[in-house]
Structure formats: C-alpha cells, structure tokens
Amino acid sequence: MPERLAITGFIVLAAAVWARRVAMLYGLLGLGAPDDRRPRQWGRKLKQQAVVVLGQRKLLQWTIPGVMHALIFWGFLVLLTTIVEAFGAIYQNGFHLPLVGRWGPLGLLQDVFIVLVLAGLVMAVAIRKLQRPGRFKGSHLREADLILGAIAGIMATVLLSRAVQIALGLFPYDTRWTPVSDAMAAPFRGMAASTLGVFDTLFLWVHALLILGFLVYLTYSKHLHIVTAAVNVLFTSERPKGALRPMHLDLENMTEDTALGAGVVTDLTWKQLLDLYTCTECGRCQSQCPAWATGKPLSPKLLIMDLRDGLFAAGPALLGAKKESPEAFAAAVAELPPLNPDIVEDEVVWDCTTCGACVQACPVNIEHIDAIVDMRRSLVMSESRFPKEMQGAMQNLETSGNPWGEPAGARLAWMQGGRDQAPLHIPHISEAPDADVLLWVGCAGAFDDRNKRVTYDFARLLQVADLSFAILGPDEVCNGDPARRMGAEYIYQMLAEQNIERLNSHGVKKIVTACPHCFNTIAN
Numbered sequence: 001m002p003e004r005l006a007i008t009g010f011i012v013l014a015a016a017v018w019a020r021r022v023a024m025l026y027g028l029l030g031l032g033a034p035d036d037r038r039p040r041q042w043g044r045k046l047k048q049q050a051v052v053v054l055g056q057r058k059l060l061q062w063t064i065p066g067v068m069h070a071l072i073f074w075g076f077l078v079l080l081t082t083i084v085e086a087f088g089a090i091y092q093n094g095f096h097l098p099l100v101g102r103w104g105p106l107g108l109l110q111d112v113f114i115v116l117v118l119a120g121l122v123m124a125v126a127i128r129k130l131q132r133p134g135r136f137k138g139s140h141l142r143e144a145d146l147i148l149g150a151i152a153g154i155m156a157t158v159l160l161s162r163a164v165q166i167a168l169g170l171f172p173y174d175t176r177w178t179p180v181s182d183a184m185a186a187p188f189r190g191m192a193a194s195t196l197g198v199f200d201t202l203f204l205w206v207h208a209l210l211i212l213g214f215l216v217y218l219t220y221s222k223h224l225h226i227v228t229a230a231v232n233v234l235f236t237s238e239r240p241k242g243a244l245r246p247m248h249l250d251l252e253n254m255t256e257d258t259a260l261g262a263g264v265v266t267d268l269t270w271k272q273l274l275d276l277y278t279c280t281e282c283g284r285c286q287s288q289c290p291a292w293a294t295g296k297p298l299s300p301k302l303l304i305m306d307l308r309d310g311l312f313a314a315g316p317a318l319l320g321a322k323k324e325s326p327e328a329f330a331a332a333v334a335e336l337p338p339l340n341p342d343i344v345e346d347e348v349v350w351d352c353t354t355c356g357a358c359v360q361a362c363p364v365n366i367e368h369i370d371a372i373v374d375m376r377r378s379l380v381m382s383e384s385r386f387p388k389e390m391q392g393a394m395q396n397l398e399t400s401g402n403p404w405g406e407p408a409g410a411r412l413a414w415m416q417g418g419r420d421q422a423p424l425h426i427p428h429i430s431e432a433p434d435a436d437v438l439l440w441v442g443c444a445g446a447f448d449d450r451n452k453r454v455t456y457d458f459a460r461l462l463q464v465a466d467l468s469f470a471i472l473g474p475d476e477v478c479n480g481d482p483a484r485r486m487g488a489e490y491i492y493q494m495l496a497e498q499n500i501e502r503l504n505s506h507g508v509k510k511i512v513t514a515c516p517h518c519f520n521t522i523a524n
Contacts, residue, residue: 003201007090007208014212021219022227025277028315031322032270033259037235045234048365053230058363062284065127071120072151075113076226082110082158085172086207089165089200096172107173111180114159121152135283138302143221144281150214157207164188164200225280229364232278235271236365241356243524245370247377247489261377261487264336265311265343266318268371275366276308285358285368291351298351300358300368303344307371310343339375340385349375350387354485376487390486397491401477401498402443408474411441414452415459424459427470429506435470438508440522442515443478451515458514469512475502481521 039045051057056073060066081097088095100106125148127133128141163184165171175182188196218226225232237245247261259267285300286292292299314336321332340346349372358368379385396405415424429438439462445455462469479499480492503511513519 003205004091007205010209010212011087014216017216018219021216024315024319025219025224027319027322028311029270029273031266031315031318032268032273033266035269035271037237037271039234039238041238044238048233048236049230052233052363052365056363058361064123065282068120068123068127071116072124075117075120078109078113079117079158081106082114082162083211086158086161086204086211089161089170090204090208094170094172102172102174104174104177107178107181111178114155115180117151118155121148121155124148133283133287135287135301136281137283137286138299138305139281139283140222143223147214147218147221147223150210150217153210154207154214157203157210159184161200161203161207164196164203167191168193168196168200170200222279222281225278225364228274228278229280232274233365235274237367237370240520240524241359242520244354244373244484247374249489249493259378260381260489261379262371262374263338263340263378263382264333265307265314265339266333266336267339267378268307268374272367272371272374273311275368275371276304276311278364278366279304279308280364281305282363284361284363285366288357288361290353290355290357296347296351297345298348303348303372304366304368306344307339310337310339340379344375346379346385349379373485373487376485377489378487380487381490386486394483394486394488394491397478397480397483397488397495401495402447403478403482404443404447406447411446411474411476414441414446414455417456418453421456424456424463426459428473428475429470429508432468432470433506434468436468437510437512438503438506439469439471440479440511440513440515440518441471441476442513442518444517445513445515446476454514462512472502472506479518479521481517484521 056066056070059069084097085095085101088097096102097106128136128144159181162171162178162181166175166178166182166185167188171178171181175185188199191199218224239245249260262268262272279301281301283301286302289298289300318329318332318336321328337343340349352369352372354369354373356369359366362368376386392405393403396403400406401408415426417423426439427435429435439459441455442451444451446452459469477498478495480495483489483495484492511522513522
C-alpha cells in the first residue's frame, strides 16, 4: 500500500508539471497572429497522417536514419501497451489489458518491438557518434543523448520486468509467444519468491519513474515534436507548394498598429509558432538548403531554433501581461526585441532563395518560407531596410513594370528571333479577341537574351500546333513575383491589380507561359 500511494503521488506530480507546461505552450500559441488553417480537404489530410506521420515517408527517404527513427516510432506505438501493463501491475498483481491482454500475438509483437527499438537506439548512437553528420551542427546533441538513454532504460526495465513476472508466474501471456522475455527470465528462475518480489517492485518502479520523467522532460525539449508533429502535419498549408502565404494589405485603412509582416515574435502566426515547437533539429532542411551549401549564414534549422528561443525568452512575460490587462499586454509587445536583427540576422533572411527545399525535406512539415517572407515584408515595408541591390529592381518594377527598367516597347524584341530565324508575327490580344489562349511572355522571356530564344521557340511550337494565340505585348507588366518574394507586397499587389484589370478588359480565359515563375504566380 505505501508503495502504491508513493507512485500515485509521483503520477499526480508529473501530471501537474506536464499539464502546467502544456498550458503555457498552448497559451504561447494564442499570442500568434490569426491564420485560418481549418482543414478543408479531409481526404488529403487523412492521407498525410497515414503517410507522413504513421508511415514515416519523409524520414524513410534517408534509408538508414529513416529506418532508425521508424523502428523507435513504431515501437513507441506498439509498446504503449506495455506502459499500461506496467502501471497496472503496480496496482494489481497479474494485471492484464482487457480483451487482448492474454492474446499471444500481442505478447510476441511486444517482444519483437522491444528488440527493434533497442536496435534503433544502437543505430542512432552510431549515426551520432561515428558518422557525425554535418546537418547536426547547432543541434542540442546532449539533449538527444539524454532522451536516447531514457528510452534505453525504459526498454531495459520493461524487458526485465517481464522476465521477473514470468519467473513469478504473473506474466499474462503464454511464454511460447514471447521468446525474448522468456530467455531473459532464465537467471531469475529458481530465486525465492520474496527476492523476485523485490526485483519486480524495483523494475516496475524504475520503469514507471523513467516514463513519468520522459513525459515531463519532452515538453521542455526538442522532443516536444512527439506531441506536436501529428498536429503540425494536420494543419499543413493546403496551398500549392510554390504559393506564398497571402497577405491582406489594405493601405487605405492602415493604422500605426497594423503589422506589415513579422517584426516581433507576436507577429508570427500561431501556425508558425507551432512550427517552432515541432522542430526536431534533425538538420534535413539545412542539408538541402542551397544557401547553406554555398557557405552563406542561412540555416533553416538554426533560423527555426533561434525563433523558438526568442519565443520562449519573451513568452512568460507576455502571458503574464496578457492576463493582467490589454494595456499591459500592448506595453509588453511594444518592448519586444525586433526579430531582425536581434533574434535572426538580416543577412540570414535575405539569403533565402524561397526554393522550398527545406519545406520539402522537413519530416514534420515545417513551413520555413512563410516565416522568412513575413520577416522580409516587415523589413521592407516597416523598416525600409533591405540590401541595396534590391533598390533598383523595386524602383524599376514600380516605374517600368519590369525588374530591369526596360521600356515597354522592348517587350516585342524577342519576336525578331536570332540568326537564321524569321521574325514572328503574333497579334496583340486586342487584334485577336477570339484567340484560344493568351501567351504570357514574362519579363525574362522578353528581355533576357537566353530566355528570349526560349520564348521564340515556344511560340513557334504553338504555331506548329495550329493554336490560335495572342500576346499583350507592351501592355504586359511583371506579374510581381520578384517583388513579393523580396517582401515588397505593396508593389506585388499593385502589379497584380494592373494585370487583372488588363486581362479582364480583354476577356482572357486561358493563359500559357514558358516561364515557371509566371506560371506559379498566375496559377497559384
């Protein structure tokens, strides 16, 4: 009885600490800006849960590390049954799960996954200590070692506890189904019942305390992803991969408090804050980042970690102020350090090419680019702080409708072709209102020498296919993609409105283009 009261006390204490921490983490999410992430495509969402979370698809793209993690993850799911059995055995000798608690195949499955999890732990240690991948640079490796040690302890104690229960005759499964546990029981057979009782209590207690400690510690560590990963995948954006997060910019109704992008941590959306919780520090994003590969300071992993540190540093004070009064909260927000450069260096933000390699590589669907572009928006529109190389491009987009400042009439030069190519004669959309499609040339297609040849050949293919098409010619302006990715959302929206007005005025229904950037911007 005293032992049961004691373990009950530990359970209540661990549950209280865990609940307090989880409540704080949930409260921090509430500090983020709104973001409508209600799932609408439930079939797609269920498939993501099955494939990305349960199937570990993204992790298994890297065979050895993927198999390692999958063994531990799948083992965790199966061995939840042994955790229930262990806590049940503390309160009741011979405890077994209802319905399936004496089913031999379940006992076999438990035995198999205990061994597989231990094998996964050996693989994890080998990867970290022998391979030492560069993607771990900056990760909290000691924290990971502690977790691996705790999992090893949990596996060892559950195996020893099963062995002692077999020796005591309290094991709920037929031992013909559990060869590993039965083999482990050999040293305990023949011991006095009183001695076995001591071992049984010892192993169950150590196992239970390791479980409770693990559950509490993971809420303070990068292993919080055990709790948040499935939720983060559930709320993954349903936008096409190339589409940026839209920004609802109303210049006419702006106030001093209007956030243009993300200038402080509370400007990040709640989903972006959830991304921070979910980072596993595995470094897959870092290993795939072209900026990092070329020696630039940007590491998508370190960026997420820095933002997370900034959130946790400011979070408690913000929650206290929010609880006190709206005025106190507003004052606390006003005192927050800027995300750039206090938490993330400006250069890191500008190094990103927005290629999406980091998002594609992330096994828990973190959306790094959304946060980076939001920080750029704040730097450009609130701080007017950006690399000097961008100044000319943005001015040219505003005044000339293209990044190079070329005159509108030069948009027709590509039709002259190159050496040994006959000039093309393509009507303006106003001259061919019944054309099947509009050929969107794009800025690179009209002004860049290499891309002009691509545009010429693409137009010839359309002619050979006997497709009726027309162009906007000098009336075409940039779709705004360069401005948007630089953070100049107001220029993007200005150009987008111009294009929408012109396309609608000509009744355009179908558009083709040879430019992937134009395609992505217009389509998505």
